[in-house]
């Protein structure tokens with residue numbers, strides 16, 4: 001059994017609801033349970049690039065019973081690229097991995113817990129292998145696309161916000177006899193769109209895993225009209241492409257392209273095809289900032305405790321997860337190679353079809 005006494009903790013990649021609950025769980029288990037020290041590293045791997053390293057010891061007294069109820073991460077995070085190939089302000093690229101590992105060495109850690117999505121966990125694993133770091137990963141992402149676990153922290157809170165958005169759109173849609181299009185996040189996976197679409201009573205759900213045709217969507221809306229319905233709710237995942245297969249992107253200041261905008265394309269096409277008055281809502285980062293749902297707080301607690309227990313048992317290069325009502329752990333390598341998109345024949349797709357929801361195909 002490894003005698004870990006001082007462990008590092010960082011959150012990396014896009015934030016989501018439930019990260020503070022993970023931080024709290026790790027501190028409770030490691031400090032309260034084992035009497036270890038937990039060093040919180042600021043802003044993901046960015047905190048390891050500054051000198052002195054941006055990190056501080058986290059105490060039980062830092063967690064007063066309020067923080068875990070809030071979204072965001074008290075440690076800060078970064079999703080700005082790959083430290084092995086880091087873009088500099090002048091456009092050149094640098095490998096900063098040695099500097100990060102030197103920063104980690106300065107912290108004199110026995111082990112590191114990295115909370116991240118598939119991209120961040122992949123990077124952290126590469127760093128750990130290069131620097132001989134005892135790493136344990138915790139999956140978080142609203143997109144729920146990390147392989148080998150049924151759930152990642154943040155997903156259910158995002159689904160909750162998207163479901164509430166549909167609850168809020170339905171009355172105004174019905175009052176004005178409109179088609180409401182809701183664009184949700186999820187990167188290349190349609191989990192948020194499909195899950196919230198079912199929960200929120202959508203009539204049409206478009207996900208990147210299934211091709212669609214505008215005429216099929218229009219037919220569904222005409223059907224609803226023929227049945228006496230005066231409104232329709234359409235949910236679109238942000239990575240859905242145009243009917244011709246073109247990706248829709250938003251250009252951010254500085255030149256970075258992000259997902260966003262396909263909702264407007266779909267809304268316009270539906271309007272043209274049906275003559276219906278159409279309005280579009282892009283839900284965006286609201287899906288990341290609301291209070292974590294009970295399920296996310298629970299998973300955060302399970303994952304935080306299990307990750308610390310793995311360190312106590314000297315089991316590294318693993319990711320914690322949740323499967324069949326059990327906390328599990330799997331080799332990190334297995335988790336990061338298995339991208340989890342929506343299964344086109346899976347239970348939720350079948351459920352949507354069973355409810356008469358159009359998937360556009």
Ligand code: F6P
Nearest residue numbers: 014079142143185186187258259
């Ligand atoms: O991966 C999480 C996520 O919220 C995606 O769903 C979304 O496409 C992306 O991050 C947004 O990133 P940013 O915060 O950089 O705009």
